[in-house]
Amino acid sequence: MEWKGRRGSKNIEDRRGMGGKTIVGGGIGGIVVLLIVMFLGGDPGDILNGLTTAPSNTEYVETEQDKELADFVSVVLADTEDVWTEIFEQEGMEYRDPTLVLYSGSVQSACGMAGAAVGPFYCPADEKLYIDLSFYDELQTQFKAPGDFAMAYVIAHEVGHHVQKLLGISDEMAKIRSRVSEEEYNKYSVRLELQADYLAGVWAHHAQGMGYLEEGDLEEALTAASAVGDDTIQKRARGYAVPESFTHGSSEQRKKWFYRGFEAGNLENGDTFGASEL
Template sequence: MKWRGRQGSANVEDRRGMGMGGKGMVGGGLGLIIVLIVTLLGGNPGDLLGGLQNAGQGGAAYEETAQDKELAEFVSVVLADTEEVWSDVFRKEGLEYTEPKLVLYSGSVESACGTAGSAVGPFYCPGDQKLYIDLSFYQELQNRFQAPGDFAMAYVIAHEVGHHVQTLLGTTEKLAPLRQKLSEKEYNKVQVRFELQADYMAGVWANHAQSMDLLEQGDLEEAVRAASAVGDDSIQKQSQGYVVPDSFTHGTSEQRMRWFKKGFQNGTIEGGDTFKARAL
């Protein structure tokens, strides 16, 4: 991705090295909040709590490496690109886009959705309309998920911004009542559609990024590879050796790739209603 030397976003909040001072409670309830928090890694509340045991007690002092500095600059530029794209898309729809904040943290962080450790991966909190990311996830993308490349990371950010778009469009608030009405199995199916829509939105952004001549050769393939790597079936096979479809909350690798590609091909909000789609 062509990002070096370009202006970053002013909406980046750097909390790296701040720690949680021993706070380890998860706030906001363990229903929809936890499901929304774990927007990439599959939704295990135990990971969230376990990741706090050490980080929540102060942890080691944070020192920014040269790679971290470069990643922070990259993330800021990508966020700025999403701001430009979605402001334009909303304006054409007769709507106003409210820019989200992006919080950089290390180890653990407190949000309006509760306290989370880096084990949950990047997440978006609708309660404060902020994206949260520990830059160490970049290494996890490369090593654990075998999805290297800067545009793989850009896809991750665009997916979380996709959740912000859903919040602004009123989609997110519609899920909360369903949590109480549906069985876990049925609610998981709704959650899959919610996550696939965020993948579609990430594809819409990528379409506009290409129109802005920001993509380089191989970028789209990096994003598709990342979408595949974080599919529920891929993660479950890697972590436990088998898959449990009824527990899927984000979609299969094939579904995530397909909806990202669909968003990339369409380039508009229209066509991304995963809730009305007969087949995912």
């Protein structure tokens, strides 16, 4: 992705080195559950409120890679601001920029305390995206999804959840959650997450139109979308997948909806809730 030398967002809150605590409880199994429930935009409150924290003596020191990554995510966030401001204006609405919080180790959000193990997430209660930049290494090594545009997809997906918040979709989901069983709600959650993938694709469509995409960028995003499918994550964690427990969609579904957004570039074709097939 062509990003160096371009405008970065002013809506960055740097809390790196300010965490002071680590998440305890659950061990590796807990981390896997957190990844499945929260990865790329799940609701952190339910899981995080059940965990405890302990003081951490780890001091954060910014590396050159961290500095470059911080600049990169700032540029990507600025691009999403430009794209969604224009789209909202075309629809007769006003876009409100989210804030991206950079943290190291752990962070306190309006949705609860979160550790780096949960991955990037969006908290609708404070309209902020949270990311520990060490996730970039995990994306390359653990999830086998290298490349800067893979990371851009992650950010765009979280911004997609912010778009859903502004459109009132997140609030409707909260109402549904109180009325249905966990298994039934999982089906709604999958549609919510796939829509966020679609919205990430919409952003990528416009980024391409502005000439920012390089050869191979689309493939990097599709690889990342596939790598974070529930079936792939569950098989990695326990050797098999349980479809009724999916909260984000399968690898194929995530790729499909991201690419659909990339092709369409608009809000109209992203109604995952009305789609007969995902």
